[in-house]
Amino acid sequence: MNGRGRLLFWTIVLSVGMPFVPLLLWSFSERWFFPALWPQDFGLRAWGYVFTTAGSQILGGLTTSCLLALTTAAISLLVGIPAGRALGLYNFPGKRLVALVLIMPIIVPPLAVAMGLHLWFIRLGLAETFAGVVLIHLTFCVPYAIFVLWGVFSDYNPEIEEQARTLGASAGRVVWSVMLPMILPGVTVAALFSFLLSWSQYLSTLIIGGGKLLTLPILLFALMDSGDRPVAAAVSLVFVVPAFVALVASARSIGRRGLQGVR
Amino acid sequence: MIRPGFARTSFSRKLHVFLSVFLIFAGPVVPVVTGQVLSWDEAVSGARGQTVDWYMWGGSPAVNAYVNGYLADEVKRRYDITLRQVPVKDIAEVVSKLVVEKQAGKDDGGSVDLMWINGENFRTCLRYGLLYGPFADVLPNQRYVDWTNPTVKNDFGTPVEGMESPWGSAQMVMVYDRARIAEPPRSVGALLEWIQAHPGRFSYPAPPDFTGSVFIRHIFYHVAGSVDRWQGDYTQAELEQAAEKTYLVLRELQPALWRGGSTYPESPVRMDTLFADGELDFSFSYHQGDASRKILDGLFPDTVRTYVFDEGTIANTHFVAIPYNAADKAAAMVVADFLLSPEAQLEKAKPGVWGDFPALSQQKLPPQWQQRFADLPRGPATLDDVELQSHQLPEPPSEILIHLEQGWEQQVLKNR
Numbered sequence A: 001m002n003g004r005g006r007l008l009f010w011t012i013v014l015s016v017g018m019p020f021v022p023l024l025l026w027s028f029s030e031r032w033f034f035p036a037l038w039p040q041d042f043g044l045r046a047w048g049y050v051f052t053t054a055g056s057q058i059l060g061g062l063t064t065s066c067l068l069a070l071t072t073a074a075i076s077l078l079v080g081i082p083a084g085r086a087l088g089l090y091n092f093p094g095k096r097l098v099a100l101v102l103i104m105p106i107i108v109p110p111l112a113v114a115m116g117l118h119l120w121f122i123r124l125g126l127a128e129t130f131a132g133v134v135l136i137h138l139t140f141c142v143p144y145a146i147f148v149l150w151g152v153f154s155d156y157n158p159e160i161e162e163q164a165r166t167l168g169a170s171a172g173r174v175v176w177s178v179m180l181p182m183i184l185p186g187v188t189v190a191a192l193f194s195f196l197l198s199w200s201q202y203l204s205t206l207i208i209g210g211g212k213l214l215t216l217p218i219l220l221f222a223l224m225d226s227g228d229r230p231v232a233a234a235v236s237l238v239f240v241v242p243a244f245v246a247l248v249a250s251a252r253s254i255g256r257r258g259l260q261g262v263r
Numbered sequence B: 001m002i003r004p005g006f007a008r009t010s011f012s013r014k015l016h017v018f019l020s021v022f023l024i025f026a027g028p029v030v031p032v033v034t035g036q037v038l039s040w041d042e043a044v045s046g047a048r049g050q051t052v053d054w055y056m057w058g059g060s061p062a063v064n065a066y067v068n069g070y071l072a073d074e075v076k077r078r079y080d081i082t083l084r085q086v087p088v089k090d091i092a093e094v095v096s097k098l099v100v101e102k103q104a105g106k107d108d109g110g111s112v113d114l115m116w117i118n119g120e121n122f123r124t125c126l127r128y129g130l131l132y133g134p135f136a137d138v139l140p141n142q143r144y145v146d147w148t149n150p151t152v153k154n155d156f157g158t159p160v161e162g163m164e165s166p167w168g169s170a171q172m173v174m175v176y177d178r179a180r181i182a183e184p185p186r187s188v189g190a191l192l193e194w195i196q197a198h199p200g201r202f203s204y205p206a207p208p209d210f211t212g213s214v215f216i217r218h219i220f221y222h223v224a225g226s227v228d229r230w231q232g233d234y235t236q237a238e239l240e241q242a243a244e245k246t247y248l249v250l251r252e253l254q255p256a257l258w259r260g261g262s263t264y265p266e267s268p269v270r271m272d273t274l275f276a277d278g279e280l281d282f283s284f285s286y287h288q289g290d291a292s293r294k295i296l297d298g299l300f301p302d303t304v305r306t307y308v309f310d311e312g313t314i315a316n317t318h319f320v321a322i323p324y325n326a327a328d329k330a331a332a333m334v335v336a337d338f339l340l341s342p343e344a345q346l347e348k349a350k351p352g353v354w355g356d357f358p359a360l361s362q363q364k365l366p367p368q369w370q371q372r373f374a375d376l377p378r379g380p381a382t383l384d385d386v387e388l389q390s391h392q393l394p395e396p397p398s399e400i401l402i403h404l405e406q407g408w409e410q411q412v413l414k415n416r
Helices: A003-017 A020-027 A045-053 A055-089 A095-107 A110-123 A130-154 A159-166 A171-199 A203-209 A216-224 A229-255 B010-026 B040-047 B061-079 B091-103 B119-127 B140-144 B188-197 B210-224 B236-256 B268-276 B290-296 B329-340 B342-349 B367-374 B385-389 B398-413
Strands: A029-031 B051-057 B082-088 B114-117 B165-171 B173-177 B282-285 B304-307 B313-321 B392-394
Touching (some): A020 A229, A029 A229, A045 A229, A055 A095, A055 A171, A055 A216, A055 A229, A110 A203, A130 A171, A159 A171, A171 A229, A216 A229, B082 B091, B091 B114, B165 B329, B173 B290, B210 B236, B268 B282, B313 B329
Parallel strands (some): B051 B114
Antiparallel strands (some): B114 B313, B165 B313
16 A cells, blocks of 8 residues: 555545544543543443343344344345346336336335335234335335446446356356356445445334334434433444444455456 | 423424325324223233333433333232333324324224323324323322322313323423522523523524423513413413514524524533533523433533522423223223332432422322422432422413414514
8 A cells, every 4th residue: 555545544544433433432421521522531321221221122123123124135135136137238118217116215205105105004914013114124225226236237248148158057157156246246235225224214114113123223213312422322333333344344345346257 | 301292393293294194195083982991900900911012202211211120120020011111202203103003993902002192292192082091080099199280180281181191290490500600590581681691691492392492481471471361261362462572572582692593402402412511501401300310410510400480480291191002901001000109209200210200299198108209319400399399380272382383483583
């Protein structure tokens, strides 16, 4: 890394990392008044609340959130990859209409979508179930996944698949060994998008989940306007860490360039 | 700090707009006549083994700790009831959920067993027939409640009539730092003069924030020169006239407010932060013990104190209610009764626990319990019950509240 690269690297690390410093300090502070630059007293009251008083609630929320976000991300990919491929590689009548319909759940306020679907979900017995909440998350996640993968497939050269077939690869082998490695960065981005979107859903989870599914955002949002900054900071960190882990874990494959085909 | 049903944020406004639009398309909700209410014996025997899902504003770690700790343990031990708290940001979200469930014809097996509400959300629930009851009269611990008290009998001008059961009381108190101000202004009139004499050192959360809104009502009572007149019959013209005078006073106040009134704190939390950071010399809270609690939590300095105006400050009661389609009504009734028991109310009143003020009337309690309440450590900033209760003013009906909030937006906020 040369001097300029190093400067850029540290600028990014600082600008991304700095906002977490006050959060960390707040979560360990007992007393911190203006104009003190540093907390006057440190203590573990906030973390005590997170781990003991609200411990079982938060652990439950963490598990529920993870399961929901992983399921939603997986299904988003299952739908998004074929859809993105179709939209990226082929032209067909009504393509723009399809794009409009896909983008609808993003344009329409989520509150309207969730409330409108709630009535139907009650009638279908989906309200207050895990499946129902996954479905409502999918209405927001699937469009993003499709749009990301649409872009990926626009740059994709299917002739490479033909080359593989000529060399005797089966259809499954082509998907697994040719297509997936080539679009992997895009797939990771789409999965990450879906995971993070689902991870941060509050209102739709509340309306469709009806309090049966207590996710982390529900616990966090309820606490946010307490004015108890140490506790809010501690819960925020608990909320951020898994998302951060997901980001770091996927960073390698995002940073990697997809395999380039030979034209 | 405690804002059960009345956190009327811009978000809950938005929700109400969607709700009304939704109802236009979905057709009207017809309130049903509620059937027979369980007797106390039926409730106790049916409650065993049930789980109560209690939907409530979950913004206070102290309240959450009291509910998930003491209350959950006690109802488990005494009645074999599992108490499950469902924290929400704004109980209006839950009211909307119930409206939709009613629309969808989900008349039993509902997930909400108990909810912490009052004021406008209670009124909305009554209008759409979303509540089970009247159940409050059946609970044995009602005998300690003074139902003749205007702040208990009416919930913001709406008669309670047993459709919700009291849980605690709230009263507005002024908050100041003794280290900064030796002698705070003791009446609304004196406060207005103080603000003019000390520009930039006072502000209030922008209505419809509930705490900001209650400040406006104190000005309203002050300029109208009467409190009781708004409880009974008043004409629209009288209201308009008093409201106009209120806006005039508030407009005159604006240049002397924090940042010249060009902006307002968006919440009491923000106001408390500005106060703690020394930007403002006063804060106020719709909770008598909030300042002491904040001192204990290290959010306020030790020298912070509270006081009430000589003419009194506005007070109200917060309640719990049971939805019409609750799956576990029996257990919900038992929990509502336990909430009112002297033991639970005493625990709740401890400043280190929550510091919420009892919904029970001290006169109606047995002498030994009166003594225990009197002996409670009150926290450094909290006034005693006598001082507080002798300075209580009732809330005006919701119509006046809404009229003032909307008028404030038109005449004060936009007219600067």
